[in-house]
Amino acid sequence: MAEIERESMEYDVVIVGAGPAGLSAAIRLKQLDADLEVVVLEKGSEVGAHILSGAVIDPCGLDALIPDWKDKGAPVNVPVIEDKFYVLGEAGKVGIPHWPMPPFMSNHGNYIVSMGNVCRWMAEQAEALGVEIFPGMSCSELVYGDNGEVKGVIAGEFGKNPDGTAGPGYEPGMELHGKYVFLSEGVRGSLSKEVIAKYNLSDGKEPQKFGLGMKEIWEIDPAKHKEGRVEHTMGWPLGGNAGGGAFIYHIENNQVYVGFVVHLNYKNPHLFPYMEFQRFKHHPHVAALLEGGKRVAYGARAISEGGYQSMPKMVAPGVALLGCSVGMVNVPRIKGNHNAMLSGKAAAEAAHEALQAGRASDELSAYETEVRDGAIGKDLWKVRNVKPMWSKWGMVSSLAMGGLDMWTNQFGFSLFGTMGHGKTDAASTEPASHHKPIDYPKPDGKLSFDRLTNVSFSFTNHEESQPCHLRLKDEDVPVAVDYTSYAGPSQRYCPAGVYEFVEDEGKPRFVINFQNCVHCKTCDIKDPAQNINWTVPQGGDGPNYPNM
Structure with missing residues (x-):
């Protein structure tokens, strides 16, 4: 596509993603300085539409951010x-x-909460402070400055044809520039992936x-x-x-x-x-x-689930990664929302300090220090070996040894040091010839359901005339590698039935039903050949979770 001219808007801080981390950052920024220009861009049709979590929440994050959350009617009841x-x-x-x-x-x-409803409430608190929140705005690209720093994002691009060319109703979107850009996209966000790769933020990490x-x-x-x-x-x-x-x-x-x-x-x-x-x-x-x-x-x-040893470096020039963009889930506690909120608060405080000092677009090293040395780091450090123990030794042994390790870590030491994870999840997949197929009972329609029926209860919708947001690096790989060597695992690991292999003149053909996608990003993670790249569809598309 030829060079596109876009309008631009200037902000102090641009935040991608209206989850608990992004909204916490927005709220804290305005608490610190009501005059700061802060915008939150959310790809879901509304705040909360793409939020899915258990969730049992530790209220320490809310306590730190909005101490009177009960009086303000937070849906934490x-x-x-x-x-x-x-x-x-x-x-x-x-x-x-x-x-x-x-x-x-x-x-x-x-x-016990619906995090979707908690985020809706947090958005109300943010807007009351003067934060601008734009739902239905997918951020499809990063904008870089002259010195290689992250300068902003492109958001709100609509109307492309399936081949990526501009359709008759094409809208080029806008460039939103910030002195700092916060990426709070959740797990395996497409912009976060780009930043981690560009600035080598995972070097030396598990x-x-x-x-x-x-x-x-x-x-x-x-x-x-x-x-x-x-x-x-x-x-x-x-x-x-x-x-x-x-x-x-x-x-x-x-x-x-x-x-x-x-x-x-x-x-x-x-x-x-x-x-x-x-x-x-x-x-x-x-x-x-x-x-x-x-x-x-x-x-x-x-x-x-990687925990402390898998967290990449969180800052690069002009940009900071928040919450699940870093990976802050405490696996044995099955909790991460409190750490997401604390990370947003910490990033906001570091950005405010930098702006007060007249700095912009540098690395917010104070944020990284606070995450690793403060409450988040302490929370994750104590449990850092539970996941690798489970992976190496299985459930029973990890229950016993993990419990012992968590006890000793409370007192500042571990008998195991810091264990590594080894392979990626994609590389852990073995050829189909090494394993037997698994026979699963047919869903009964009462307690268990087929995937497509269940996906209809996610209220997912994608405009079908847009380009497929699930992009293959090599279109031959699904059949030549995944189907031939691994029995086509994409047709099973996807929880929404996006991928299938169909017979076409006696040969398998790979089909992507992107309309079903619930944006879980499992394909981007688990594909053995790492051939599938999850990107954002146009804004507002995807699931519409009511109270997940």
Whole structure:
């Protein structure tokens, strides 16, 4: 496409992504200086439309940012009153007591929330302070300055033809320039990937590790509902095929969040994470809860699991990575929203200090220092070995050794030092010839559902005339490599049925149904050949989660 002329707008800070990290940064900036020009750009149709999280939230992030959040009506209303942990077998369960675990593993004082609704409320607080928030604005490109610094982003480009040329209603979008740009895109954001690669921010770090989280919201029989109850499970149905686990959270209005996480370093390409989730709901313990109820929403997203040793450098000239763009999930606690909020607050304070000193577009080293040495770093340092232990030694051994390691880390030392992760999740996938196919029961339409039916409950929509946002580096690789050597794992690892191989004159042909995409980014992570590049579709497209 020829050089495009775009209008530009100038801000003090441009924030990409209206999740907990981006909104926290926006709020803190305006708390520090009401005159700062701050804009938040969100690719979802509204704030919260693309937010999916468990979620049991540690309120320490909210406490630090908006101490009177209760008085201001934050949708944080269901305290955890019962906390259970089970290891499942095919027909039964064994309860695991909490007493062997360090105190920080307790959910006492935490709340069950919809993070989508929390973000909607945070957006209201930000706008009341004067923050400009533009939903439906995908940020498709970075803008670089004359010295190689990140100067801004291009947002709001609409109307391209499928081949990438300008269509009849083409809108070129705008350049939004900032003295600093914050990327809070969530896991595996396309702009964050570019920044990490351009500035070599992951050099010397362990590879980032990921899980695929899938979630359904169910309305259940009021007689079975126990508001404030939290359950976590491990074991069946995954067994030794993959790491992972499940959660059941009892929220208000006789609803429960039912979630399932599969660690993406699994070896067997025949593994079907979505069908493992559907199978889980047929466990007697889970089925007894859900029978007679109805599923009202579905969604999926990737989760960063690498922890402290996988966090890349967070700053480069003019830009800072926030929240899950860095990877701040405490894996054993199954919590990251508090750290996302604290990271946004820390980035805002570093940017404010720089602007007060007359600086712009440099590296916000004070932000990096605060994350690594402050509350976030301390939270993640204590649990840094849990994920690599699980990957190397399996569930049972990692439960025992991980518990011991978390205890000793409370006192400043570890018997294991800092363990590495080894391979990326993509490189962990082994050829199909090394493994047997897995036979999955057919969904019954009552407790378990086929993917396309469930995707309709994510309220996903993409304008079909736009270019496909799932881009192949080499169009021959899916058949020549993935299908031939790995039995086409993309048709299984995607929780939305985006990818399929169809017979065309007796030969397999790769098909991308990008309209189904729920923006989980698993394909970008798990594809063995690393041939799929997830990019943003035009603004407003994708899932429309009501209260995930």
